[in-house]
Amino acid sequence: MDSRLAKTNRCLLASLAFLVVLAISPYSPNSAVDIKILIYELFAFAALALWLFTPRCARGEARRSSALLPLFIAYLVFNLAAAFYSGNMGYSLSREFIKTAALFILFLAAADAYQTPKQVWTLISVICVAVSIAAVYGLAQHMGSDPFPWIDPTNMLHDAPATFGNPNLASHVFMPTIILAVGLSTQRKGRWAILCIPLLLGLLTLAKTRGSLIALVGAAALVLVVTIVSRRVKKLSHVIVLTFAALLVTAMVGIATVATITKLNTGQIYPQDESLVFRFNSFYGACRMIQDRPWVGHGPGMYRVHSPEYWTTLEKTVFTDLNRRNAYVHNEPLEIATEAGLPAAIAYITILVIGIYYGLSLGLRPRNSGHRSFGLTMAAFFLAFLVDGFAGFNLHAPVSAVLLFLIAGTMAGVWREREAPTVRCAFRYEWFPIARRLFVLGCALIIPVLGIREFSAQLFHQRGLGALKFEAHAEATESFAKAASLAPYDWIHPYFLGITAKGMGRLDDEARYFGRTIELHPNFIHARTRKAQALINQATSSSDEEALAFLEEAVSEVEQVIRIAPQLPEAHELFGRALLLQANWQTGSSPDETIERKNEVRQKAEGYLLKAIEYGSDEKEALYLLLAKIGLARHDVYAAQDALVHALESNPESEESWMLLLTTGSRLLDSSQGSSGYDAIIDSLEWCIERLSNTQDKLEAAVALSLLRADILHTVYRDDSGAEKAFQEIVLAHPARIEAWAQYHLFAQANDREEAVNGIFIQAVARQENADETLPELIQAVAVGLQKDKNGIVEGVSRLVSALQRDHTLDPNPARVAADYSWAVDLLAARAQQTSMRPEDARAVYVQLSLMYEVFQDFETAVQMLDRALSIEADEAWRDSVQQKIDTMQQKLKAQQD
Numbered sequence: 001m002d003s004r005l006a007k008t009n010r011c012l013l014a015s016l017a018f019l020v021v022l023a024i025s026p027y028s029p030n031s032a033v034d035i036k037i038l039i040y041e042l043f044a045f046a047a048l049a050l051w052l053f054t055p056r057c058a059r060g061e062a063r064r065s066s067a068l069l070p071l072f073i074a075y076l077v078f079n080l081a082a083a084f085y086s087g088n089m090g091y092s093l094s095r096e097f098i099k100t101a102a103l104f105i106l107f108l109a110a111a112d113a114y115q116t117p118k119q120v121w122t123l124i125s126v127i128c129v130a131v132s133i134a135a136v137y138g139l140a141q142h143m144g145s146d147p148f149p150w151i152d153p154t155n156m157l158h159d160a161p162a163t164f165g166n167p168n169l170a171s172h173v174f175m176p177t178i179i180l181a182v183g184l185s186t187q188r189k190g191r192w193a194i195l196c197i198p199l200l201l202g203l204l205t206l207a208k209t210r211g212s213l214i215a216l217v218g219a220a221a222l223v224l225v226v227t228i229v230s231r232r233v234k235k236l237s238h239v240i241v242l243t244f245a246a247l248l249v250t251a252m253v254g255i256a257t258v259a260t261i262t263k264l265n266t267g268q269i270y271p272q273d274e275s276l277v278f279r280f281n282s283f284y285g286a287c288r289m290i291q292d293r294p295w296v297g298h299g300p301g302m303y304r305v306h307s308p309e310y311w312t313t314l315e316k317t318v319f320t321d322l323n324r325r326n327a328y329v330h331n332e333p334l335e336i337a338t339e340a341g342l343p344a345a346i347a348y349i350t351i352l353v354i355g356i357y358y359g360l361s362l363g364l365r366p367r368n369s370g371h372r373s374f375g376l377t378m379a380a381f382f383l384a385f386l387v388d389g390f391a392g393f394n395l396h397a398p399v400s401a402v403l404l405f406l407i408a409g410t411m412a413g414v415w416r417e418r419e420a421p422t423v424r425c426a427f428r429y430e431w432f433p434i435a436r437r438l439f440v441l442g443c444a445l446i447i448p449v450l451g452i453r454e455f456s457a458q459l460f461h462q463r464g465l466g467a468l469k470f471e472a473h474a475e476a477t478e479s480f481a482k483a484a485s486l487a488p489y490d491w492i493h494p495y496f497l498g499i500t501a502k503g504m505g506r507l508d509d510e511a512r513y514f515g516r517t518i519e520l521h522p523n524f525i526h527a528r529t530r531k532a533q534a535l536i537n538q539a540t541s542s543s544d545e546e547a548l549a550f551l552e553e554a555v556s557e558v559e560q561v562i563r564i565a566p567q568l569p570e571a572h573e574l575f576g577r578a579l580l581l582q583a584n585w586q587t588g589s590s591p592d593e594t595i596e597r598k599n600e601v602r603q604k605a606e607g608y609l610l611k612a613i614e615y616g617s618d619e620k621e622a623l624y625l626l627l628a629k630i631g632l633a634r635h636d637v638y639a640a641q642d643a644l645v646h647a648l649e650s651n652p653e654s655e656e657s658w659m660l661l662l663t664t665g666s667r668l669l670d671s672s673q674g675s676s677g678y679d680a681i682i683d684s685l686e687w688c689i690e691r692l693s694n695t696q697d698k699l700e701a702a703v704a705l706s707l708l709r710a711d712i713l714h715t716v717y718r719d720d721s722g723a724e725k726a727f728q729e730i731v732l733a734h735p736a737r738i739e740a741w742a743q744y745h746l747f748a749q750a751n752d753r754e755e756a757v758n759g760i761f762i763q764a765v766a767r768q769e770n771a772d773e774t775l776p777e778l779i780q781a782v783a784v785g786l787q788k789d790k791n792g793i794v795e796g797v798s799r800l801v802s803a804l805q806r807d808h809t810l811d812p813n814p815a816r817v818a819a820d821y822s823w824a825v826d827l828l829a830a831r832a833q834q835t836s837m838r839p840e841d842a843r844a845v846y847v848q849l850s851l852m853y854e855v856f857q858d859f860e861t862a863v864q865m866l867d868r869a870l871s872i873e874a875d876e877a878w879r880d881s882v883q884q885k886i887d888t889m890q891q892k893l894k895a896q897q898d
Contacts, residue, residue, distance in 0.1 A: 005050050005053060005054040005055075006054055006112065006113045006115075008050055009047055009050045009051065009054070009109050009112070009113035010113045010119060010122070010123070012043060012046060012050065013043075013106070013110055013113065013123065013406060014122070014123050014126040015043075016039065016043040016047075016106070016402070016406075017126050017127050017130060017403070017406060018126050018127075018129070018130045019043075020039050020040055020398060020399055020402050021127070021130035021131055021133075021134055021163065021173070021399055022130055022133060022134060022163050023035045023036055023039055024148065024163050026148065027459050027462055028455065028458040028459055028461075028462050029458055029461055029462050029465065030458070031148075032161070032163055032164055032165030032166075032169070033165050033169075033398055034454075034458045035455070036398035036402075037099060037398050037454075037455075038451050038452065038454075038455040040103070040106065040398065040402050041098065041099070041447050041448055041450075041451035042448050042451065042452075043106070044101075044102035044103070044105040044109075044447055044448075045102075045441075045444055045445065045447055045448045047105060047106060047108075047109035048105045048108070048109065048441060048444050049441055050109065051105075051108055051112050051113075052437040052441055053437065054112060066111075066354075066358070066412040066415045066416055067354050068107075068111070068351060068354055068355070068358075068411065068412040068415075069108075069111065069412060071347050071350055071351045071354065072104055072347075072408070073104075074343070074344075074347045075100075075104075075344055075347040075351065076100060076101065076104045078340050078343050078347060079096075079097055079100050079300055079340045079344060080097055081296055081340075081341075082296045082297045082298075082299050082300055082339060082340040082341055082344065083096070083097045083299055083300050085293075085296040085299060086298065086299020086300065086301075086302055087302060087306070087522070088299065088301075088302065088305065088489060088491075088520055088521070089299070089489075090488065091299075091489040091490065091491075091520070092299040092300045092301055094450050094454070094487070094489055095301055095487070095489065095490065096299075096300035096301035096339075097300055098447055098450050098451065099401075100300070101444075101447060102447050102451075103401055103402065103405040104405070105444070105447075106402065106405045106406055106409065107405040107406070107409040109409065110405070110407075110409025110410050110412075110413060111409040111410070111412040111413045111416070112413065113413065114409065114410040114413040114414060115413055115414065115416075115417040116414065116417065117374035119410075120410040120414060121184060121187055121189075121190060121374070123406070123410065124181075124184050124190075125190060125193070127180060127403065128177060128180060128181045128193050131173060131174065131177040131196075131200065132196045132199060132200070134163045134164070135162060135174065135196075135200055135202075135203045136199070137162050137163060138161065138162030138163075138203050138206070139199070139203065141162065161207075162203070164397070164399060167206070167208065167209065168207070168209055168392070169399070169400070170203065170207050171207040171209035171211075171212040172209075172212060172388065172392055172393075172394050172397045172400040173397070173400050173403070174200045174204040174207065175204060175212035175215055175384060175388060176384055176388075176400065176403055176404075176407075177196075177200055177403075178197060178200045178201060178204065178216060179216070179219050179377060179380045180377065180381065180407075181193040181194075181196045181197050181200065182197060182377070182380075183373055183376070183377025183380075184377075185197070186373040186377075187373065204216070209391075209392070210391065211387070211388050211390070211391025212388050212392070214387060214391070215383075215384040215386075215387035215388035216384060218247075218383055218384060219380035219381070219383055219384040219387075220380075221247065221250060222243070222247060222356075222379060222380050222383050223376055223379075223380055225243050225246045226239065226243045226360060226363070226364070226376065226379070229242045229243055229246065236364050239360070239364055240357060240360050240361065240364075243360060244356075247383075277314070278314065278318060279326065279330045279331075279391075281311075281312040281314045281315050281326075282307070282326040282328075282329050282330060282331075283329065283331055284312055285307055285310035285311060286303070286307075286310075286329045286331065286334040286335065286337070286338045287334070288310045289303070289306060289307065289310050289338040290334070290337045290342065294337075295341045295342065296340075296341045297337065297338055297339045297340045297341040297344070298338060298339060299339060300339050300340060301339065302338075302339055303327075303328065303329060303335055303338050303339055304325075304327045304328070305521050305523060306338075306523065307325075307326065307338075307523075308325070308523040308525065308564045308565070311564065311565075316564075316565050316567060319525075319565055319568075320565055320567045320568050320569070320615065320616075321616070328393040328396060329393070330391060330392060330393060331389070331390055331391065331393075332348070332389030332390065332392065332393060332394060332395060333345045333348065333389065333390070335393060336348050336395075349386070352383075352385055352386040352389075353382075353386070355378065355379075355381075355382030355408060355411055356379045356382045356383050356386070357379075358375075358378065358379075358411055358415050359375045359376065359377070359378035359379025359380070359381070359382060360375065360376075360379045361375065362374060362378065362415070362418065363375025363376035363377075363378075363379060371418065374414070378407070378411050381407055382411075385400075385404055453486045453487065454486070454487055456486050457482075457483040457484075457486035457487035457490065458483070460479045460480070460482040460483040461479070461480065461483040461492070461493060461496070463475075463479040464476045464477075464479030464480040464483065464496060464500070465496070467479060468496070468499070468500060468503070471503065473500050473503045473504045474504075476496075476500045477497065477500045477501070477504070480493050480494075480496045480497045480500060481497065484497065489520065491516075491517045491520035491521035491524060491527070494513045494514070494516040494517045494520070495513070495514065495517040495524070495527055497513040498510050498511075498512075498513035498514040498517065498527070498534075499530070501513055502534065507537050508538070510530070510531075510534040511531055511534040511535055511538065514528075514531035515531055518531065518557075523564060525561050525564060525565055525568070528557045528558070528560055528561045529557075529558070529561055529568075529570050529571060529574060531554075531557050532554040532557040532558045532561075532574045533574060535550045535551070535553050535554035535557070536550070536551065536554050536574065536577055536578055536581065538550045539551045539554070539578075539581055540581065544585060547581070547585070548582070548585055551578050551581055554574065554578045555575065555578050555579075555582075558571050558574045558578065559575075562575070567615045568615070569611075569612040569613070569615040569616055569618075570612070570617070572608045572609070572611040572612035572615065573608070573609060573612040573617055573619065573623060575605075576605040576606070576609035576623075576626070577605075577626070579601050579604055579608065580601075580605045580626070580630070582601055583598045583601040583602050583605065584598075586598045586600075586601055599633075599634050602630050602633060603630075603634070605630065606627060606630050609626055609627055610627070620646070620650045621647050621650040621651040621654055621657070624643045624644070624646045624647035625643070625644075625647050625654075625656055625657060625660065627639070627640075627643035628640040628643035628644045628647065628660055629660070631643060632660075640660075644657055644660055647660075648685065648688055649687075682712065682713075685705055685708065685709045685712075686709065688702075688705055689702050689705045689706055689709065692705065699734070703730065703734050703737050703740060706726070706730045706740075707727075707730060707739070707740060707743050709726060710723050710726035710727045710730065710743070710747070711743070714747060720751055723747060724747065724748075724751075724753065727740070727743065727744040728744070728756075728760050730744070731744055731760060731761075731764050732763065732764050732767065735764035735765060735767070735768050735775065736768070736775055736776055736779065738776060738778060739819075739820075741761070741779075741823055742819060742820070742822070742823045744757060744760075745823035745827070746823070754827075754830060758786055758827065758831070761782065761783070761786060762783070762786055777799070777803045778800065778803050778804075778821065778824055781796050781797075781799035781800035781803055781824070781828075782796060782824045782827055782828060783796075784796040784799060785797055785799075785800065785827070785828040785831055786827065786828075786831055793828065793831055793832050793835045793837065794841045794844070794845055796828055796831075797828050797832070797845045797848050797849060798844075798848065800821070800824060800825065800852070801848045801851065801852060804817065804852055804855060807820070807821075808855055814855065814856055814857045817855055817856065818855075818856040818857075818858070821852065821855075821856070822856055822858070825849060825852045825853065825856075828849070829849050829861075829865070832849065833868075839872050839873055839874070842868075842869070842872050843874060843878075846865045846866065846868045846869035846872075847865070847866065847869050847882070849865040850862040850863075850865035850866045850869070850885070850889075853865060854889065857892075857896070859889045859890075859892045859893035859896060860893055862889050863886055863889045863890060863893065866882055866886045867886065869882055870882050870883065870886070
């Protein structure tokens with residue numbers, strides 16, 4: 001007897017199946033997962049309400065219930081117990097167990113609502129239609145057409161993830177749906193499902209998931225084996241036993257065959273595919289996790305939290321090199337055992353085995369019973385889930401999890417009703433039964449409430465990610481804080497609060513948020529390294545006692561990271577930096593002992609920084625500079641020199657490296673160690689110069705390095721002729737570079753070779769004019785002033801004054817102006833003293849020169865220029881004016897000297 005509420009529940013469950021397959025939401029981080037979980041949690045509450053108030057005879061139903069119900073109850077209880085023993089109870093209960101409870105309710109509702117294969121075929125029809133629509137969408141993705149704005153950095157759309165988020169999750173849906181479609185196509189009203197089969201097979205092939213394909217082959221093998229065996233053996237129990245035995249033997253033979261072929265081809269008994277080997281390592285770690293907590297596991301959802309403690313060497317290397325890790329075991333029984341204990345894994349496997357048994361029992365009934373094709377379809381379905389589960393994670397995929405619990409529920413319902421329908425009793429309007437059901441429903445209200453809170457948290461998190469992308473840190477903080485308040489057990493929200501706090505420069509909040517992340521997820525490696533960096537930054541701006549406390553905490557965080565991922569370069573770098581800061585607070589009973597202790601800590605820091613470089617740090621230049629500074633602090637000049645060579649090779653444009661190079665050169669000479677050790681630096685510079693000179697946008701760096709090389713030849717090697725040649729090569733090749741002329745002139749002044757500058761200058765300008773290239777106005781003014789024509793000096797000085805005045809107006813900094821112009825003024829001043837000019841021209845030239853020296857605040861030379869002007873005959877008024885200027889300059893000079 002079928003009730004209206006049962007019919008309503010069937011419509012509800014069919015609608016759920018349709019929606020959960022096709023629903024996607026771009027407003028949450030995991031667009032194809034978050035919304036599906038919310039949907040089945042909401043539908044579970046509605047289905048429970050219908051189930052609770054559906055009339056039934058309790059005693060008759062209890063006598064005829066299937067073994068699936070107590071197994072599912074056991075599975076639920078084991079997960080609940082594991083959640084209470086979890087290190088993050090809030091996450092295990094509110095996030096993971098609630099999903100399992102919702103799925104269990106769907107099983108109960110389906111077991112009560114579905115009584116005949118005909119009703120189940122209707123549900124399967126809805127599933128096939130929905131998955132076929134998703135498959136068409138996946139095919140469009142594969143062909144490059146997608147109306148939804150997926151983020152696709154890994155070319156995922158080419159593998160047709162459809163509405164399931166990624167190809168792996170899609171395959172866990174396509175595979176069982178193919179089996180259901182094949183079974184549906186055997187029904188007279190379901191032959192249209194034949195059209196779905198090639199479409200779904202094609203999409204399953206695109207997904208490239210071997211486990212699902214093997215599961216499909218296993219399902220086909222089951223049907224083939226049971227068909228062959230049933231023709232020769234008539235007793236039902238014997239057929240089932242022989243079928244299971246034949247499948248087991250077939251599986252063993254298949255594994256042995258693959259192992260033999262692989263051994264012959266590769267020398268190993270298992271395939272050496274990178275992804276497979278990586279998963280095998282996760283299997284090993286999962287087994288060790290089970291060994292530590294075999295009965296209650298580590299808590300639902302806690303594999304990703306605790307698995308880093310059990311990483312193999314390969315997993316540590318992959319994480320270090322590629323920042324990749326196994327978020328799931330990719331083996332359903334193993335993952336259930338790690339999270340909920342061995343009893344839960346045994347219950348899950350038993351559910352699938354019982355499902356196969358029930359399917360075979362129904363399928364081997366007389367052909368006219370209407371159960372044969374249904375039973376064989378169910379047996380194939382459960383076997384496929386069992387096989388696929390050994391290479392995947394169906395329960396983590398919302399659609400495949402819903403399909404499993406719904407189909408298991410329908411199987412339980414049909415098994416219960418296989419002989420005759422259960423007698424339904426009229427609903428009794430008694431206050432106690434109604435109150436009891438309302439109480440249960442009220443308790444179950446926690447499922448949709450927590451589901452809505454979790455989904456809302458994901459919505460706010462996504463908003464925060466969008467704000468963070470556009471550096472709207474205040475808005476991002478607000479969104480992430482709301483997400484954290486809605487889901488206080490989830491570590492991802494405080495982690496991004498920490499990232500946002502870093503963008504805002506709030507070091508205290510940054511360390512606090514990352515600390516909260518670590519409380520919820522103790523093995524979140526990036527949270528620990530970020531917290532350590534925040535603590536180190538706090539130490540640099542704190543008092544002595546606070547700084548030491550921050551550094552000790554930072555070292556503690558980094559030690560935990562190195563324990564888990566010993567080859568992570570960031571951890572060793574942070575350790576080295578923390579030790580360098582700690583060295584500042586080392587003390588001893590005497591100054592010598594203090595220095596010795598500081599050097600010991602610096603040497604230890606040096607070892608960690610070298611490890612960071614060895615393990616492939618992306619900050620090699622910064623680390624080499626730190627090593628150079630450590631060498632200088634420890635008076636190991638050659639170590640500093642070697643580090644600087646590597647720093648220059650990492651980044652030839654680093655100004656900090658250039659400055660340290662000169663510092664190291666001075667230390668080499670001061671310690672009387674000679675210059676032979678500097679050859680490596682010169683070689684490095686020449687290598688960098690040659691490399692940069694061939695790139696147009698790197699010419700500025702090439703010129704700067706060339707000037708540094710010339711300065712080293714002069715300062716360190718005392719090779720004046722070599723330095724002069726180097727300077728001349730630079731200015732001849734780059735006559736427009738004002739800084740090159742300035743340094744060359746300084747060198748020439750120091751070595752009494754100023755006359756050579758004039759000749760090289762005229763030669764360089766002539767080359768540039770022949771190349772028809774425009775020179776800076778400053779260079780043009782000097783070129784005019786150096787001409788042998790006596791009028792050239794007058795025009796050159798006048799043009800130089802004009803250029804300087806314009807430049808000084810834009811930037812009145814005397815030091816900056818002097819750096820650019822003093823060498824040019826010196827050249828023209830020297831030329832003026834060598835040139836015979838008319839008195840009025842000479843007076844004007846010297847006054848203009850004095851004005852330029854005054855801008856440089858070189859008042860002494862300015863007075864000298866005015867004295868020269870005053871020595872030339874002129875009228876009294878002009879002489880008085882010049883004398884006043886001289887007096888003013890002398891006052892400025894006196895004030896400057898004072």
